[in-house]
Amino acid sequence: MGAEEGPAAVKLNDLSFTYPGIDGHPPRGSKPLIEGLSLSLHAGDRCLLVGSNGAGKTTILKIIGGKHMVGVDMVRVLGRSAFHDTTLTSSGDLSYLGGEWRRDVAFAGFEVPIQMDISAEKMIFGVSGVDPQRRDELVKVLDIDLSWRMHKSSDGQRRRVQICMGLLRPYKVLLLDEITVDLDVLARSNLLKFLKKECEVRGATIIYATHIFDGLDDWPSHIVYLAHGKLQLALPMEKVKEMSNLSLMRTVESWLRKEREEDKKRRKEREEKGLPKHDRPVDGTRLVGDPARAAARVMNNGWAGGRLHSTLAGEENFFFSSNTVLRQ
Template sequence: MAERGKAPGEFEGNEESIRVRGMQFAYDGQAPLFVDFNLDIAPGSRCLLVGANGSGKTTLLKILAGKHMVGGKDVVQVLNHSAFHDTQLVCSGDLAYLGGSWSRTVGSAGEIPLQGDFSAEHMIYGVEGIDPARREKLIELLDIDLQWRMHKVSDGQRRRVQICMGLLHPFQVLLLDEVTVDLDIVARMDLLDFFEEECDQRGATIVYATHIFDGLETWATHLAYIQDGDLRRVEKLTELDELKSSANLLSVVESWLRHETKREKKKSIKSPTQIQKSLHHGTSPFMSSRHMAYYR
């Protein structure tokens, strides 16, 4: 829990909510995405995970959520446990993941779709072991009509139900992958305020991957920038030099990504000599490569 008088994101002790050491990961038949990847995130942090499409943000969040296995039981630790091997982390609600799919994970039952002919009330009140006061607070916060039929509502309304269900248990670590993309600005800002309260009052930790930066300059405590599977930067927002000269987080991240794109394009352009070498070795310069896939 947070010490009284401490700044947001600063908690006693040296234990990390998330600890990654020497992680390696590759999808079947593909080049490694992560090689010797390291990351520490302290309790109470609200860490923005930024990077271009295909940089590894979603994969990292799924690894932290225990959805992908990596070699070594102690390589990826969440709350001092292996998220993949210790399923109690997810079942207890201490570790929560909200991603892009319209489904929720309920213990060993797997994922339950949120598009069927169910009412919002049926879905939300079907989650057991919930504090009624927290449930009512989330329903009001997200402006959910319990009579909504899940197969008839809009994406934004369905997203509200998904978020509500994912937050019913008082998490200690919350992993968010672009979950606010379908929300209107009022719902998004109210939700960000709720997340800030969870971190400051309970010492919860949030890792949030997003491309929407409105209002995040003062909301986030830390930022982690991933480029093509490499952790390029991780630091407190208050110590980010570029942000000191510009109050706009969007412009700072945009400059990083534009520089990255220009560099990758230069690397992908082959000279006539390189093309001849590729053809000589039986590889067409027009065959799909990792860099070409990156821009698709």
């Protein structure tokens, strides 16, 4: 995919991935969540990542964003290892914007929405080393009122501030995961125009995962379709239009309907063979066994809150490290 000239901005080489258990290894018998995925995108490409819920879109974006460890050569961004080269994100060359804007707050909880009593102006202008002209353009594109207070703003208003802060520094590769879900029609349209200009003028590469296709028919340069963690299709948008006379939304809808029918047929065949409809999931957090004891016991999957040791479910005085337990 992408232009043939020059090195790939994003390159996936036979990527396979399974979420690890507590010991850092995939649970025995688990199937790869992402399997055998190869893909190349070049400077200026605008890739639309599509697929049903659970297809693996968010996981792939996080892997490309360096948030999950994979082999050094499985995922290369700008010629560097996505996970192992931390300068990709620290320099701003690689930027990831996810669907949630949250933080962990001591004694309050995890994943608390950003809605403290602070103005949009203080948050946006608090980012140092930013080109003032680019900052002003983004504030205008997203129609942000700098007097907004985060604890009084709507979800859409907070989303605009999040996007603005995420785009303040010029990037070379941008990953977007359902980032426009809270935006109104006008804000979304203006943002998409800005992102398209970023690719055409600066040569940025953007991968955008979304389920909202209104106004996207002429936005992407490439389409990537995933199903069950496997690549089903990766084509330039011109080729997709040649394959289908339908709109982008109807085209993707036809792919997903066909996928759904195939899944139903597969489940029916399993039932006819006396098998359960769905494969039995492998629980990667269920750990059993204590080498120091004869009886195997079920353990939790992490550290007990407020302690520096893991605990046995229902027993608070268990000090055996969960790093050395045996998997069932």
